[in-house]
Amino acid sequence: MQIESIKAGDVLIVKPAEKRIDASVATEFKGKMVDWINEGNTKIILNLANVDFIDSSGLGAIVSSLKALGGNGDLVISGLQETVMGLFRLTRMNKVFQIFSSEQEAIQAL
């Protein structure tokens, strides 16, 4: 799975290059997120601009990443496409995650 990761100050921006986050990449995705968290990253922006589909395994990986922060930090989302926003609304993840329309806004908020 291709994921870009860039550091902007103390914020880590993570941007999957895949169009789908599903069962085939979920474990790898979660593994990478947990590695970044274990390296001491506490402010993370997940930019989902390239992603147009997330299945239940994919969503589980994102939620598990948030849980891996264990309250010491924040994982926020940016760049949601309409289809993925639909999933976030249906599962009420929009109440669990802070969602920003752009990376810039997210960086400012963190």
Place this chain on the structure above:
Amino acid sequence: MNEKILIVDDSEDIRILLRRMLKTAGYEVAEAADGVKALNDVIALSPDLVLLDIVMPGISGFEVCKRLKNMDAIADVPVIFLSAKSDAADKIRGLEIGGSDYITKPFDKGEVLARVLNQLKIRRLTKELIRTNIDLTDKQKRLDDDLKAAAGIQQSLFPRKMPDVKNLAIAWRFMPSYMIGGDIFNVFRLDESHVGLYMIDVSGHGVPSALITVSVSQTLNPDSGNVTKRKVAGSPGYEIISPREVLETLDREYPIERFDKYFTIVYLIIDTGTGDLIYSNAAHPAPVIIRSDGSITALDKGGTIIGMGDMVPFEEERVILQKGDKIVLYTDGIVEYRNNEGEYFGEDRLHEILNGSCKAGTEALLDDILRSVNDFGKGTEFQDDITLIAIEYGGATIYQEDRYADREH
């Protein structure tokens, strides 16, 4: 390394030369002076490789090779032709009838040994590959059988018979995906006038998701657990737990960290006497109520997925059912079902059918949905389980009379 090589050549000199050479190189050697003897002895000798002359009295080397390749036990033993015939046409023919290599006489010792070594190596690797392949196919078959058995066990948890509630007509359909999935549902009596109903979809696929469905369905069993119903002092001796509280309990019991899975659930309690419906929906695709006038209400009050651990509170909502109202519950397997062109079945398509079939009975309604799914998918395998439940409310008054009748028995 004691591989056995059979030399078939009518020239004794050549046989002696080859034997000496091959023995020195550590091989076991057998000999035949003509094709007939070679074919007679080959099975008993069971060589690992045959060095075969072409021009011999009796049958030719080409013919011997053809017959060897027709013997099941010998067919995969490599044959190297060793011949004075040096025309390209002969070499091609030799390779075409199954020879693995072709060496022309007079030969160079080093070349013969190198080619023999090569063919034996290929044979060894091929044998290993075949063995590994058989092992893998075997293991895969056992796994497939286990998965099928597991799916059967999971499906045995589905209600075999719907509770016989006179003013509720209940129908359900389940279409398994190509692998065992994480859908489960149940409809059960909580007491004389209350029916409980849930539909669950555990994240992911496969055995872990399926095992969680088994665990959750046990937890929700009103007769064995205390999550949906608990004993209390005083009459009537039990308390039916509200949907919101049931979901809160599940959220505590099944944190995502526990199995690295979460699930969505919608849990409804219907008072069959009054048409009172209370539900809470934890991120499950919203069930819909189709009123007899065709209008559709989505049951979307609740909270987020089960497993977040109190992050977002759960709400519940009360809805009053009227005679003829239908409730349809489904898992996302239907809306996320993709056909060969990669198009999603989608919620709109589902709502369109529900709208068009608002006058149909529960069984006919589900059949309409399935027909539409099949027309859409044209036989494409289901990527996820699809579960559908339809319930029609028969009205409040019937129940009142029934209860009275029940009491007289």
